[in-house]
Amino acid sequence: MPIEIENVTYTYMPLTPFERTALRNVSLTIEEGSFTAIAGHTGSGKSTLVQHLNGLLHPTTGRVMVDGADLAAKGKAAKNARCCVGMVFQYPEHQLFEETVAADIAFGPKNMELAEDEIDKRVRDAMEFVDLDYEKYHSVSPFQLSGGQMRRVAIAGVVALKPKYLVLDEPTAGLDPQGRERLLKKIVQLHKKEKVTIVFVSHNMDDIARVADQVVFMNQGEMILKDIPQRAFFEEEKLQAAGLSAPQLVKLLKGLRANGLDVETAAFTVEKGVENILAALRRKRNAD
Amino acid sequence: MLTDITIGQYFPGASLLHRLDPRTKIILLFLFIIDIFVFDTPLSYGLLSLFTVSLIYFSQVPMRMMIKSIKPLWWILLFTFLINLCSVSGEAFAHIWIFALTWEGLRQAVFICLRLILLILLSSLLTFTTSPLALTDALENLMGPFKRLGMPAHELAMMMTIALRFVPTLIEETDKIMKAQKSRGSDFSSGSLLHRVKSLIPILVPLFISAFRRADELAMAMEARCYRGGVGRTQMKALRITTIDYVAYGASLLFACTLVGLKVIGI
Ligand SMILES: Nc1ncnc2c1ncn2[C@@H]1O[C@H](COP(=O)(O)OP(=O)(O)OP(=O)(O)O)[C@@H](O)[C@H]1O
């Protein structure tokens, strides 16, 4: 069953001079098995929106249903629903606290009251998932690691919960290009192999274009667009309004097209782009 | 939940109270605290309460916020009230178990609680209507004379500014870390006391680490901009005493004199 966000409005610090409505009447369905990307400029309400998905914030009006259970409700169903949504925060490395990497990753599974050997297995799997060598790192203090490695430990801590839905809030911000590439690949792998539903917040349109099958644009607390990437990135006005721009590749293909090369512009991976350009060139050569 | 903390919170506005010089506000707050402790007749309490309420009205700070500022001290008030009610000797009007409740006790209990409430309200009013920066500026300025005696007034004020500046940041940080640990299934609000104390560790450790990191970064940034203490430092917005300050001093003195007069003629 999907996550359904129905007419959600959220106001921070209501009834004070600091009152601020961060979400306005947002409705969105996240289908099971989908890969949703949320984009929007700074302060547009992306983090606020995703914090509703596991009940950390409750809507001021409207409701959020996970697998048919209302997250704001009391009781076991709501709690279980909350547990099946894993959440990786912006800069998750700031939440590490244990003495060793392994213990920190085990924190979540321990709270789930799993058996020792199951916890151990999950820690190993999660570390392998984020490319941290178990033998080398399991007894190292997380505070001795580099920023990027800390990030990976933090992500492993959430992956070890084996959530059905995984929400990642700008997981690649501040990583080096290779680290970003690897992490993205891992997330895609989790989505494809383990059938985890992914919600992915990012500023990076190139990343979004490559991985998402549903794109959501936020602007000043409102959802201004929800579509498949093939259409979303060609909505020039809406992109402009949200302060975003199309992926570089799309821009390149559009540029080529504007200059007379009859190329198919809907390409979101470099491979596909190359293919499209080659095809166009071939067509052109045949025509000449 | 954490954002409910109002102590030391500034409430922006443009009321008369906001426009007073912060030094004036601090000095007058002291004056009123003395008033509250010295004059203890029903009439003077009435006048002081009336005065406080009208100040709140002028400040345009919503009554809701003022009540919120008393809330954390609710238990202390109740405790004080009960202790006074039961422990003062005099004519009893009721007996509960081994305690005798007396009229004198009731009177004293009401007055002491009123005293506390007025104290809290007036000091909250100061922080509600004065930005933290103005407040520490004023303190530095008021402590100026003690500099000769070797008191590091500027450094103390700077420390306070920094501390106040970081209160909201740390609250935000705590909120974020709590959310992150909650997402990993930790539970702060149920279980035994020991369990709850233990569940604080995953919050406190990252919080301390981030506080130290921030302190380190701030020190570095200040040094990079050649900060080296108060010597020879000037201010962009120097404090100035204006007409409304003189009016405020005058009115407060008049008020204090009235109270003295009432005390002398014994009402
Ligand atoms: N804890 C909070 N208290 C008050 N206001 C907040 C809080 N968190 C966010 N806001 C406000 O809500 C709005 C949306 O913030 P949000 O963090 O959701 O933006 P975002 O899209 O995630 O931005 P970014 O890309 O910078 O992460 C902002 O204007 C922000 O000032």
Ligand SMILES: [Mg+2]
């Ligand atoms: Mg954000």
